[in-house]
Amino acid sequence: xxxxxxxxxxxxxxxxxxxxxxxxxxxxxxxxxxxLCVAFLDDGVYQLLRNQNPAVLDMKDYSRTFAALDDFxxxxxxxxxxxxxxxxxxxxxxxxxxxxxGSDAVSIMASEDMSRLMESQDIILQF
Amino acid sequence: xxxxxxxxxxxxxxxxxCLRLAGAGSDIxxxxxxxxxxxxxxxxxxxxxxxxxxxxxxxxxxxxxxxGVKAAQLIDGIEVVDYAGFxxxxxxxxxxxxxx
Amino acid sequence: xxxxxxxxxxxxxxxxxxxxxxxxSEELAEKMAADDDCELGADHWVAINILRDYYAQYxxxxxxxxxxxxxxxxxxxxxxxxPYLYELFPFGPAKQxxxxxxxxxxxxxx
Numbered sequence: 001x002x003x004x005x006x007x008x009x010x011x012x013x014x015x016x017x018x019x020x021x022x023x024x025x026x027x028x029x030x031x032x033x034x035x036l037c038v039a040f041l042d043d044g045v046y047q048l049l050r051n052q053n054p055a056v057l058d059m060k061d062y063s064r065t066f067a068a069l070d071d072f073x074x075x076x077x078x079x080x081x082x083x084x085x086x087x088x089x090x091x092x093x094x095x096x097x098x099x100x101x102g103s104d105a106v107s108i109m110a111s112e113d114m115s116r117l118m119e120s121q122d123i124i125l126q127f
Numbered sequence: 128x129x130x131x132x133x134x135x136x137x138x139x140x141x142x143x144x145c146l147r148l149a150g151a152g153s154d155i156x157x158x159x160x161x162x163x164x165x166x167x168x169x170x171x172x173x174x175x176x177x178x179x180x181x182x183x184x185x186x187x188x189x190x191x192x193x194x195g196v197k198a199a200q201l202i203d204g205i206e207v208v209d210y211a212g213f214x215x216x217x218x219x220x221x222x223x224x225x226x227x
Numbered sequence: 228x229x230x231x232x233x234x235x236x237x238x239x240x241x242x243x244x245x246x247x248x249x250x251x252s253e254e255l256a257e258k259m260a261a262d263d264d265c266e267l268g269a270d271h272w273v274a275i276n277i278l279r280d281y282y283a284q285y286x287x288x289x290x291x292x293x294x295x296x297x298x299x300x301x302x303x304x305x306x307x308x309x310p311y312l313y314e315l316f317p318f319g320p321a322k323q324x325x326x327x328x329x330x331x332x333x334x335x336x337x
Contacts, residue, residue, distance in 0.1 A: 014193060015160035023139055024334055027287070043137045046163055052195035059193070061286055068285035071293045088168030088200070 003037045003122040010126060013063065014054055019047050020062050022127035027065075030072040037076035038069070041074060041083045041114065044127075046092040048079065054076030070099040077106045080114045129220035133159040133227065136145045136171050137166060144151040146178050149224075154216055156185040156208070165201045179204045187213060232258045242322070244332045251329030259327050263318070266328070271315055273301050278328040288325050288333040 007026045011018040026038055052063045066102055069077065077097050084090065097105040109117075118124060130149045132142050142164055149155060153204045155178075157165055164171025167188050176185055191198070200206050208216065217223050230237040232255060238246040239265045243259070245251055256275060267275070277297045281289045289297070291309065299307025316323040321333045 005130055009132075010137075012138070012160045015134065015138070026333070029289075041136065043135050043163075046135075046160075046194065049195035051197070052193065054193045056189045057193045058220070063195075064284065064286040068281075068287060068289070074291055083169075086170055088166040111216065 002034050003023065003071070004120065004122045005029060005037070005056060005125070006118065006121045006123060007036070007038045008118075008126040009040045009047055010042040012043040012051070014057070014059060018127045019044070020060075021057075022063060022125075023062055025125065025127075026069075026074060027072050030074060033073075036074045038074060039078040039080070039114065039117070041080035043083075043087075045079060045083045045087060045089065049089075050093060052089040052096050066095060066097050069097060070105060075099050075105050075110050078114060078117060079106060079108045080111055082111050084108065128153045128222045128224055130155045130217050131158050131223065132156075132161040133225070135160045135163050139227075142171055142174065145178075146174055146182075150180060151181050151183045154183045154185060154220060156213065156216060157190075157205075158187045159190055159215075160194075162165045164192045164194060166196060166203050167200060167202045175205070176202055182205045185212070185216065204210065230255070230258065230262075234303075238289050240332065241314060242326070242332060244326050245329050246291060248329045248331065256327045256329070263323070265323075270298075270306065271324075274298060274312070274320070275328045277301075278324055278330060282328070282330050288321070288330050291320055294320060294324075 007022055009019060010024050013019040026036065029036055047063060048066065052061055054061050066077070069075070078096065091108055094106070099105050128150065130153060132145050132155065137144055138160060142161060145155060149214050162171065165175060166172055184205045185208050186201065186205050186210045191207065218219050228239045228241060228243060230239060237250055237255065240246060257267055274294065277294060278288060291312070295307050295309060295312060298312070312320050325333055
């Protein structure tokens with residue numbers, strides 16, 4: 001039976017390895033035919049900022065991999081709007097993630113909708 | 128004294144403690160994940176704006192660039208420094224207090 | 228491990244993946260293949276170039292399914308299947324094609 005699995009990102013990239021680990025785990029999980037989605041809230045929204053250039057600090061820009069998520073069977077990306085606003089950011093500051101058919105994979109949503117979505121999962125893994 | 132802060136407010140309240148305890152006239156340098164706190168409109172930026180008269184505020188350029196944060200997104204009164212600037216600040220202030 | 232080639236030494240990990248992807252060259256890919264008794268033909272190069280382009284854009288190797296689909300677009304439908312990919316790269320596309328393409332060893336089950 002396929003399970004509804006959510007990967008929750010709550011940390012900024014680069015300062016810790018959590019974000020990169022979350023992506024690795026998500027891509028590994030994508031090989032097992034589950035219903036996967038990924039959520040970004042709190043400091044996790046920083047992972048989606050445009051124009052990251054970690055090469056200056058000799059690190060890999062894994063934010064580029066988000067654009068390939070649909071290839072790995074992950075076609076739902078949820079972002080909590082309150083987390084964006086608290087950080088002085090707006091929707092346009094975030095990278096675009098499109099599905100192969102061109103549709104937008106990113107849903108930016110209010111906390112209450114994020115809450116409902118989380119409540120509907122079978123498995124939640126937080127990073 | 129030079130104070131450095133390296134975490135976001137969500138990760139740790141170090142910035143709060145630093146702003147509460149850093150002496151008047153001391154320099155505060157945001158590095159690593161703490162550079163996000165300088166983004167205009169953020170919770171961290173509101174705290175920093177209140178302390179602008181009391182401290183000189185700096186943010187480390189390579190950490191901004193790494194994270195995709197542009198100087199234009201920062202609150203006024205933050206000076207962006209490179210590594211040489213970091214060293215110069217450390218030399219000018221004979222004590223560096225790293226808030227972890 | 229290292230690869231010695233034309234007077235230069237290239238660092239690799241224990242499985243032969245280049246440590247520094249910037250050192251990659253077509254010649255080096257041919258050398259890696261020759262060491263495996265494999266000669267790179269046009270279809271090998273199609274696969275290698277797809278992998279390199281994908282990695283340059285997304286910082287990750289594509290899933291096999293996506294690699295095969297892109298190969299089909301360039302080589303025709305009869306070559307767009309996993310047996311043909313394994314015919315080109317008997318050690319597996321992840322371990323062999325990515326290595327020749329100078330990509331890091333793919334993580335997970337790609």
